[in-house]
Amino acid sequence: MEGECHWSVTSSTGDAVLFSYPAASLCSIFALIVAVLCNLVRHLNASKWPVITKESVLRLLGIRLGDIPTTVILDSAAAVDALVRRADAFSDRPAGGGATTIISNGRLQITTTVPYGPHWVRLRRNLSSEAFHPVRGLARAAPHRARALAALVDDIAACSAGGGGGGAVPVRECLYAALFALNAATCFGDGVDGELVEAMRAAQQDFLRILPSFGVFATFRKVARLLYRDRWKQLVHSRRRQEEMYLPLIRARQERRGTATATTTSYVDTLLDLEVPDEGDPRERRKLSDGEMVGLVSEYLGAATGTVLALLEWTLANLVLRPGIQSRLRREVEAAGGGACAYLRAVVMESLRRHPPVPSVQRHMSRDVVVGSTPVTRGTLVDFSLEEIGRDGKIWTSPEEFIPDRFMPGGEGEGVRLTVGSSKEAAKVMMMPFGAGRRICPGMGYAMLHIEYLLANLITAFEWHPVEGEAVDLRAEHGFFTTMLRPLRARAVPRVKQA
Numbered sequence: 001m002e003g004e005c006h007w008s009v010t011s012s013t014g015d016a017v018l019f020s021y022p023a024a025s026l027c028s029i030f031a032l033i034v035a036v037l038c039n040l041v042r043h044l045n046a047s048k049w050p051v052i053t054k055e056s057v058l059r060l061l062g063i064r065l066g067d068i069p070t071t072v073i074l075d076s077a078a079a080v081d082a083l084v085r086r087a088d089a090f091s092d093r094p095a096g097g098g099a100t101t102i103i104s105n106g107r108l109q110i111t112t113t114v115p116y117g118p119h120w121v122r123l124r125r126n127l128s129s130e131a132f133h134p135v136r137g138l139a140r141a142a143p144h145r146a147r148a149l150a151a152l153v154d155d156i157a158a159c160s161a162g163g164g165g166g167g168a169v170p171v172r173e174c175l176y177a178a179l180f181a182l183n184a185a186t187c188f189g190d191g192v193d194g195e196l197v198e199a200m201r202a203a204q205q206d207f208l209r210i211l212p213s214f215g216v217f218a219t220f221r222k223v224a225r226l227l228y229r230d231r232w233k234q235l236v237h238s239r240r241r242q243e244e245m246y247l248p249l250i251r252a253r254q255e256r257r258g259t260a261t262a263t264t265t266s267y268v269d270t271l272l273d274l275e276v277p278d279e280g281d282p283r284e285r286r287k288l289s290d291g292e293m294v295g296l297v298s299e300y301l302g303a304a305t306g307t308v309l310a311l312l313e314w315t316l317a318n319l320v321l322r323p324g325i326q327s328r329l330r331r332e333v334e335a336a337g338g339g340a341c342a343y344l345r346a347v348v349m350e351s352l353r354r355h356p357p358v359p360s361v362q363r364h365m366s367r368d369v370v371v372g373s374t375p376v377t378r379g380t381l382v383d384f385s386l387e388e389i390g391r392d393g394k395i396w397t398s399p400e401e402f403i404p405d406r407f408m409p410g411g412e413g414e415g416v417r418l419t420v421g422s423s424k425e426a427a428k429v430m431m432m433p434f435g436a437g438r439r440i441c442p443g444m445g446y447a448m449l450h451i452e453y454l455l456a457n458l459i460t461a462f463e464w465h466p467v468e469g470e471a472v473d474l475r476a477e478h479g480f481f482t483t484m485l486r487p488l489r490a491r492a493v494p495r496v497k498q499a
């Protein structure tokens with residue numbers, strides 16, 4: 001309702017009470033005061049005076065900006081039942097998520113945030129059937145892949161020759177530069193200036209670092225904007241930076257498309273061709289606005305870089321720690337000479353199981369449902385923990401161990417697939433690092449292709465060892481993606497003479 005603001009206030013007994021303000025009656029103001037006093041007494045009883053910060057005052061009032069009641073699901077059978085078999089109820093994400101949606105107050109949508117419906121179908125189909133089409137998309141990106149790999153190998157060789165770090169390779173930095181350049185090329189097409197790519201990478205990295213802190217704007221946005229003015233300014237500033245960099249490149253592609261010979265060779269080209277349902281009249285179609293384009297480009301660069309980067313870093317860290325697995329993988333890749341490699345796939349699958357870059361998927365409930373045996377009420381967020389599902393001790397032997405052999409013939413993970421299709425297959429789901437159901441990751445094919453391509457080449461170009469005196473730390477940091485807490489540094493010994 002326009003002009004009305006709803007406050008969720010938690011009483012001392014933990015019950016949530018909803019107030020309507022400014023239409024609040026005397027009664028609800030009285031109840032608010034009682035709730036504040038109850039919270040105050042509870043905090044005083046907790047032995048220490050609370051430190052007075054903005055957050056502690058809000059906590060005293062029982063207000064948690066950005067908090068949506070959440071039910072966490074750890075069980076794979078319950079997850080598949082909900083996400084796949086009852087997809088009608090489990091196909092929306094929370095409305096407030098994503099910087100584009102937050103900044104535009106829900107007017108602009110990207111694939112990740114748009115509610116299930118005709119608009120989502122258009123965005124999604126554009127990704128799966130155009131940008132990531134096996135021939136029109138993935139095959140055409142081959143020259144970009146080869147260039148990114150060559151630059152990456154040179155970069156690693158230069159670091160291992162002693163350039164600055166005494167021979168220790170800052171693996172994350174090297175991978176980040178190569179992957180971002182690759183994704184910028186598939187996004188904008190050929191010929192984007194190297195310095196600009198570097199500036200875009202820095203801006204995107206910065207944006208992803210602060211993105212989780214924008215969760216406070218997911219509910220009571222007007223109040224949150226007043227209380228977190230600096231954070232809001234940061235969000236707006238960071239989106240402006242993206243606009244300044246992306247829009248000229250989008251315009252250049254638009255002009256190029258005006259010429260008779262131009263073909264579709266980039267994600268931006270597909271977006272320029274795309275038409276989505278007009279909100280005013282759903283029978284009509286309209287082109288995407290500048291704001292939507294910037295949001296979709298940011299989503300593409302962020303999702304395609306951060307996930308693959310995290311997975312490759314985790315995989316290399318495990319291979320540095322396990323020379324036996326590393327040399328078996330190298331032998332297989334070299335013997336295959338570009339053909340199929342079962343062990344390479346097994347290593348990647350084990351990495352996805354053990355270190356899923358996206359720890360969980362969320363669905364927003366627009367009606368009351370039951371998940372497994374848990375009743376979930378309308379308005380609640382259901383969080384399916386991909387991490388826990390992949391490490392379920394009832395499904396996997398020694399789930400914390402890194403054992404690629406479990407995905408080889410005769411292993412407990414033989415035949416495990418990453419997509420869940422028919423109900424028969426659904427019964428066998430043992431991991432879902434790309435999610436499941438209608439909103440399953442559309443970039444899965446693109447990601448798997450690049451992970452296997454880069455890993456196979458990095459493992460044959462170098463021998464990977466720990467840096468003397470430095471332990472490889474497999475502890476995780478849970479940010480927007482799950483990454484290594486301490487970025488991997490390794491010694492990479494070139495196996496073939498670099499040109």
Ligand code: HEM
Pocket residue numbers: 111112113124299300301303304305307308311356357358360361362433434435436437438439440441442443444446447
């Ligand atoms: C190792 C690599 C990747 C992993 C582990 C991963 C994982 C995921 C997961 C778990 C989801 C949520 C699925 C769900 O809600 O059921 C997702 C969604 C999504 N991913 Fe990925 N992803 C990866 C690579 C990519 C790439 C390369 C792109 C390319 C742009 C991409 C774009 C997206 C998009 C647009 C969505 C939202 C889909 C929708 O809502 O319909 N991802 N991803």
